[in-house]
Amino acid sequence: MPVKCTADCGRNAVLKRPKTGDALCKECFFRAFEEEVHHTITAAKLFVPGDYVAIAASGGKDSTVLAYVMKLLNDRYNYGLKLVLLSVDEGITGYRDDSLETVKRNEQQYGIPLKVVSYEELYGWTMDRIVEQTGRRSNCTFCGVFRRQALDRGAALLGVDKIVTGHNADDIAETVLMNILRGDVARLQRCTAIVTGSEGVISRSKPFKYTYEKEIVMYAYFKRLDYFSTECIYSPNAYRGHARVFLKDLEKVRATSIIDVIHSGESFSVREGVKMPTQSICERCGHVSSQAVCKACVLLEGLNKGKPRLGLGKSSKVEEHLARQSTDSSGTTQTPTDAPHTAQPSHTPSRSTHSNTLRTLHSLDF
Amino acid sequence: MCSVDPDGVIEMTRATGTLDISKGDVMCRKCASAVAEVVLRVRDAYCRDCFLAYFTHKFRSTIGKSKQIHPGDRILVGLSGGASSTALLHLIREGLQESSHKKLRFDPVFLYVDECVLCGSMDEGCDHVHKVVEQVASLGFQCYVAALEQVMALQPVLPVLRTQEWKEMKHTVDENLRKKFCELFTSCKSASAQQDLHDQLLQTVLRQCAHSLGFRKMFLGDNSTTLSVRILSQVALGRGSQLPARVHFKAPSQSVEVYRPMRELLENEILHYLNLQDITVLRPPTFQPKNTSIASCTEEFVRSLQNDFPATIPTIFRTGDKLVSTTTQAEKEHDSSADSLTSDDFCALCGSTLDTEKGEASALHATVVSQKYSSKRPQEINAVPVQECGKVKSDGETSPDPGGGMCGCAKAGGDCSKTNMNVDQKWEMSKTLEQCLCYGCRVTLRDLADTGLLPAKVQATVAEQKQRKIMKEQIQDFLL
Numbered sequence: 001m002p003v004k005c006t007a008d009c010g011r012n013a014v015l016k017r018p019k020t021g022d023a024l025c026k027e028c029f030f031r032a033f034e035e036e037v038h039h040t041i042t043a044a045k046l047f048v049p050g051d052y053v054a055i056a057a058s059g060g061k062d063s064t065v066l067a068y069v070m071k072l073l074n075d076r077y078n079y080g081l082k083l084v085l086l087s088v089d090e091g092i093t094g095y096r097d098d099s100l101e102t103v104k105r106n107e108q109q110y111g112i113p114l115k116v117v118s119y120e121e122l123y124g125w126t127m128d129r130i131v132e133q134t135g136r137r138s139n140c141t142f143c144g145v146f147r148r149q150a151l152d153r154g155a156a157l158l159g160v161d162k163i164v165t166g167h168n169a170d171d172i173a174e175t176v177l178m179n180i181l182r183g184d185v186a187r188l189q190r191c192t193a194i195v196t197g198s199e200g201v202i203s204r205s206k207p208f209k210y211t212y213e214k215e216i217v218m219y220a221y222f223k224r225l226d227y228f229s230t231e232c233i234y235s236p237n238a239y240r241g242h243a244r245v246f247l248k249d250l251e252k253v254r255a256t257s258i259i260d261v262i263h264s265g266e267s268f269s270v271r272e273g274v275k276m277p278t279q280s281i282c283e284r285c286g287h288v289s290s291q292a293v294c295k296a297c298v299l300l301e302g303l304n305k306g307k308p309r310l311g312l313g314k315s316s317k318v319e320e321h322l323a324r325q326s327t328d329s330s331g332t333t334q335t336p337t338d339a340p341h342t343a344q345p346s347h348t349p350s351r352s353t354h355s356n357t358l359r360t361l362h363s364l365d366f
Numbered sequence: 367m368c369s370v371d372p373d374g375v376i377e378m379t380r381a382t383g384t385l386d387i388s389k390g391d392v393m394c395r396k397c398a399s400a401v402a403e404v405v406l407r408v409r410d411a412y413c414r415d416c417f418l419a420y421f422t423h424k425f426r427s428t429i430g431k432s433k434q435i436h437p438g439d440r441i442l443v444g445l446s447g448g449a450s451s452t453a454l455l456h457l458i459r460e461g462l463q464e465s466s467h468k469k470l471r472f473d474p475v476f477l478y479v480d481e482c483v484l485c486g487s488m489d490e491g492c493d494h495v496h497k498v499v500e501q502v503a504s505l506g507f508q509c510y511v512a513a514l515e516q517v518m519a520l521q522p523v524l525p526v527l528r529t530q531e532w533k534e535m536k537h538t539v540d541e542n543l544r545k546k547f548c549e550l551f552t553s554c555k556s557a558s559a560q561q562d563l564h565d566q567l568l569q570t571v572l573r574q575c576a577h578s579l580g581f582r583k584m585f586l587g588d589n590s591t592t593l594s595v596r597i598l599s600q601v602a603l604g605r606g607s608q609l610p611a612r613v614h615f616k617a618p619s620q621s622v623e624v625y626r627p628m629r630e631l632l633e634n635e636i637l638h639y640l641n642l643q644d645i646t647v648l649r650p651p652t653f654q655p656k657n658t659s660i661a662s663c664t665e666e667f668v669r670s671l672q673n674d675f676p677a678t679i680p681t682i683f684r685t686g687d688k689l690v691s692t693t694t695q696a697e698k699e700h701d702s703s704a705d706s707l708t709s710d711d712f713c714a715l716c717g718s719t720l721d722t723e724k725g726e727a728s729a730l731h732a733t734v735v736s737q738k739y740s741s742k743r744p745q746e747i748n749a750v751p752v753q754e755c756g757k758v759k760s761d762g763e764t765s766p767d768p769g770g771g772m773c774g775c776a777k778a779g780g781d782c783s784k785t786n787m788n789v790d791q792k793w794e795m796s797k798t799l800e801q802c803l804c805y806g807c808r809v810t811l812r813d814l815a816d817t818g819l820l821p822a823k824v825q826a827t828v829a830e831q832k833q834r835k836i837m838k839e840q841i842q843d844f845l846l
Binding site for chain 1: 558605689693726
């Protein structure tokens with residue numbers, strides 16, 4: 001005998017909600033899913049009418065569902081938002097070019113304009129070429145550091161007020177656990193905030209903070225949403241860190257574990273007197289950074305100078321390098337002969353291109 | 367989007383091969399004059415004397431640097447009979463026997479909580495009690511004995527000092543409590559709930575005993591390894607706000623201060639100590655759930671990670687040290703008035719400060735909303751919109767009635783008023799109960815088939831808190 005929907009609509013249930021264990025029909029599940037996101041948005045006051053909001057879109061399930069639901073709720077509840085899709089093209093052949101096709105289809109399907117910023121134009125390097133230089137070992141560091149800035153810079157180019165990302169409850173719970181495991185109290189404090197962003201940076205928020213990953217997949221499945229689900233060719237298994245495996249195990253034992261971990265994360269804060277990194281501005285590009293020179297600038301410097309491992313190892317090496325460089329350049333003006341001696345493609349723009357673009361961006365008045 | 371965290375990619379140091387000292391040709395790295403007998407931190411070898419000096423120093427400095435234990439303090443020491451607390455027993459005795467300037471100057475009395483209600487027969491239990499008491503007595507200390515099932519009693523039961531008395535009392539008074547306790551445990555639907563309930567009730571018994579015996583300070587034998595596991599498992603259980611109370615050196619509870627002098631010692635160091643000193647560990651049976659629970663899953667994870675990455679436990683441990691609960695911190699900030707904490711603000715089951723005043727944008731509220739939208743239980747639908755509608759209106763949202771639009775939920779509400787009163791009352795009761803509990807206890811009690819089986823003391827506290835809430839509502843308008 002078919003199970004009836006527990007929301008008592010009279011229809012037969014087709015799914016068991018991972019979050020609550022209730023049996024629901026398709027319509028009641030859609031409604032519950034959308035209303036919960038709406039509740040998160042209104043309770044946390046994520047937007048004000050008239051906001052210009054960029055949806056970070058990768059073509060994956062989270063951001064595809066986010067784009068769909070944002071559009072739907074904006075229409076249903078008259079948020080008064082102007083939406084735009086913002087994608088970052090890391091330059092990974094066979095992965096990002098395909099997923100960008102998905103985002104382009106989304107642009108048509110949902111009628112939300114799309115803006116793509118690429119590593120190529122921002123940094124002068126594609127991930128394909130970075131991997132050629134660094135090998136497979138640390139490529140994710142480059143990609144992650146560059147992406148973080150790329151989104152900000154794309155958003156600044158568009159002149160948006162806010163960015164929303166598709167981070168879901170599983171991602172946040174995993175981050176809580178990971179930050180405990182590696183002792184990063186500063187991030188542990190920050191990672192449960194639904195809105196992040198300090199002064200001078202466009203704020204980011206996570207409307208899916210309390211939404212289970214499984215329910216996002218379910219929603220996309222039953223709505224037949226078009227998304228791209230191939231793993232990145234450069235880090236096929238990077239997704240499964242220790243924390244993620246642990247969280248999945250916990251979820252198997254008790255389905256509410258994910259929300260329980262987030263509740264825990266919301267319930268503690270760092271004791272007074274613990275040294276926390278101070279956030280300042282990168283002296284090269286003006287982006288927010290906890291060091292004098294931000295990680296992106298250091299990594300880029302390494303790439304451009306043919307020392308791709310710079311910035312991956314000890315921070316003392318970086319300081320040494322930067323100190324030496326400043327003494328060098330104070331004596332002689334930089335000439336093309338200063339260019340790195342290793343095999344490096346000739347069309348690589350110099351560091352200053354990156355820095356200059358960034359300066360221009362930051363001097364724009366939004 | 368790729369969710370590889372660029373900062374997470376920086377790998378922890380993997381364990382390298384352990385130093386092999388079995389041939390007896392490795393010298394102590396400290397004194398370099400004696401053959402090493404112990405390897406710590408994978409590659410550091412110590413001789414017997416240097417290790418014992420290091421071990422004892424770590425224990426004593428934990429107490430010393432806290433400046434919390436004063437000469438003449440009467441301290442109740444919780445003893446489980448496991449490795450950690452047995453080592454604590456011996457460390458305390460050594461400390462009291464030291465020459466004048468190094469002598470520990472507090473006055474310890476021991477307490478053993480018998481758990482045979484959950485594992486093994488009553489006779490086995492008595493046997494273990496006898497052995498533990500004998501071990502403590504042989505070192506010249508007194509030992510109180512209590513039973514886990516005492517937690518079911520309405521009035522705290524006073525622990526007894528001698529083994530003989532214990533046996534007699536057990537046969538007369540405890541049968542009823544024992545039965546109640548077993549009923550409570552069998553009504554737990556999950557291993558996680560059983561283990562968490564056991565943990566909370568054991569803490570309660572320890573606190574009650576200390577309180578009724580008139581002790582203000584209590585030592586527990588938690589070591590660095592167990593504490594690291596606890597940090598993660600508390601987080602996984604939604605008990606993040608109680609983490610400081612459960613892992614810091616000093617944890618003020620309502621009436622008793624709990625101290626953890628073994629907290630900087632790792633489990634393997636303790637085992638080396640017991641081994642070198644030739645101390646037998648009794649290991650009376652303690653409760654172990656049959657299936658995987660949140661806590662056992664966490665323990666397995668931490669231990670396997672520690673094998674591969676030896677920095678795991680120290681890192682988790684230090685992280686735990688840096689955290690405080692947001693509720694207590696908020697109080698500290700704007701609390702100059704005295705009556706900030708009344709008994710209404712404590713969880714009726716575990717006694718922790720309530721962590722459930724989180725507002726609309728919180729994990730707690732998100733679960734309430736989820737339940738509301740995916741079930742027809744009328745009580746929830748009625749209970750939530752009271753706050754819900756107000757909020758929605760004040761936000762200036764154009765949302766139509768959030769409950770009513772939902773696939774006939776309103777209709778369901780109407781239907782259900784006619785249903786069985788008994789169900790409604792039961793629901794009402796568990797709703798009241800839930801409001802008096804912290805987040806973690808709510809999660810656990812969701813897996814409890816019948817909340818009416820909870821200890822009488824808990825029920826009484828709930829009733830009292832409910833009464834006080836009603837009183838407070840009546841005088842609300844006149845409160846300044």
